[in-house]
Amino acid sequence: MSLKFFKPLFDSFPWPLQQLNVEQQAMFFVCFLGFLALLWFFISNSNKGLPPGPKALPLIGNLHSLDPELHTYFASLSQIYGPICRIWLGQKLGIIITSPELARDVLKDKDIIFANRDVPAAAVEISYGCNDILWNSYGPQWRMMRKLCVRDMLSCSTLDSVCALRRRELRQSMNYFYSKKGLPVNVGEQMFLTVFNVITSMLWGSTVKGEERANLGAEFRYVVSEMAALCSIPNLSDFYPGLAWFDFQGVTKKMKLLLKRFEKIFDSMIDERKKLDRNGVGQEIKDFLQVLLKLKDEADPKMPMTMTEIKALLMDMIVGGTDSTSNAIEFAMAEIMIKPDILRKLQEEIETVVGKDNIVEESHIKQLPYLYAVFKEVLRLHPPAPLLAPHSPSETCTVGGYTVPKGCSIFINVWAIQRDPSIWKNPTEFRPERFLDDKCDCSGNDFNYLPFGSGRRLCAGIGMAERMFMYSLASLIHSFDWKLPEGETLDLTEKFGIVLKKKMPLVAIPTPRLSDPILYE
């Protein structure tokens, strides 16, 4: 029996379970649930018509053999059981999809049926009771919020209108890297702060400045990473929804405490913004919070926008946008540093368009096809959401000839599809050239390539992710040469979580490339 899964499960338990060693904890877990095993035995005959999958034990299902690196574990199951297979996570049925054809069936042909979410207990808290876009069920409230978000916050024209905010934040980051020339820098940490500053300045403008801003960044980074960790813990409340009320591991309780810290920050930003608007100062500052508060005041009385929904939307932008984008940039930097020929090609392309004695502007981005190919290739090899966000069917249906019951959890393993050797030549090799002549776009029309998902629940922030990734990476590569500290080697191992991360953070030394120090101000 594999015990890998039990470690994170029991590490999250309160005292006195933490006093026990892993084997004792596993034994406790099995005994604790044992008295329900008989009951389960009678129910477990219900695999009829379901996709094939590993043999499940009474009550615990396949939890005993589950590997926390879900994306690779699910890929190995699909090698054995085929492109659609099942797994029992306690009482919860998971269906794993690992082929473009079946992904199309789920995300396109049966899009409406599969447009609901299977919401982990931890996510209920951070989404203000699923009042956001990401975790909301498919229905009128989700439609209204998504429409507002895509039309009024993340549309091309709104993103263009806040271009100056992105520029200001990115210039500050380049200035920071310049101040660290010749010294080792944690690239992922700095990119998180950069993306975070860009997103929050788009959300609530320049209401916060200087030291307060730096402290706010540190506070958010801590809270976001704690939230991501809680969402990634194997949680009994998810495997046995009937027991969720007891919150045995205290995940919901911890999430509530973290949410309170967010709440405090949101409240003060909203108050500050209202004050500025009252005094007429905020009129010329265009930021998302202003757009949202205006929408709230002018909302359709039949479908009013509430303060809870505003906060849930702010949360989606921060939690959904920061980690995903900054991790993609960190992976890209690591892949490029391993392959000096790619670094050289990128620098040459950027230099031709931008010039050596000039800084990258967002307007240059469209003229950089090789950079765009790097963006696509990093999302192919290291998709930040390797299993998308779990979808869930609103009615029982048939996929690939098998029954898929209403309410189960659907995992589309895009990580495995995007590394399938029958689709991609040398799939584990980082080779941006494969996208140069390719028509393959990011918007979910090609089911071989789905880093942002597809259909109704497609990522709402593709335009923003694309701009931030391209602008940040181009600036990093154009402004600095990068090398590893003496004696260090690059490790590209991934770590599964709600967002796929680099297991070992990328630490690298920047050396300025531009001739004039003024270009770093």
Ligand code: HEM
């Ligand atoms: C490289 C960066 C990003 C990647 C790879 C990414 C990927 C994804 C994926 C795979 C989904 C789920 C799709 C599905 O379940 O079918 C998603 C949903 C979402 N993303 Fe992103 N995302 C990124 C950046 C962003 C940014 C910057 C924002 C906004 C600021 C954002 C906002 C959202 C929202 C609101 C949803 C929920 C959509 C819904 O359920 O209707 N994302 N994203």
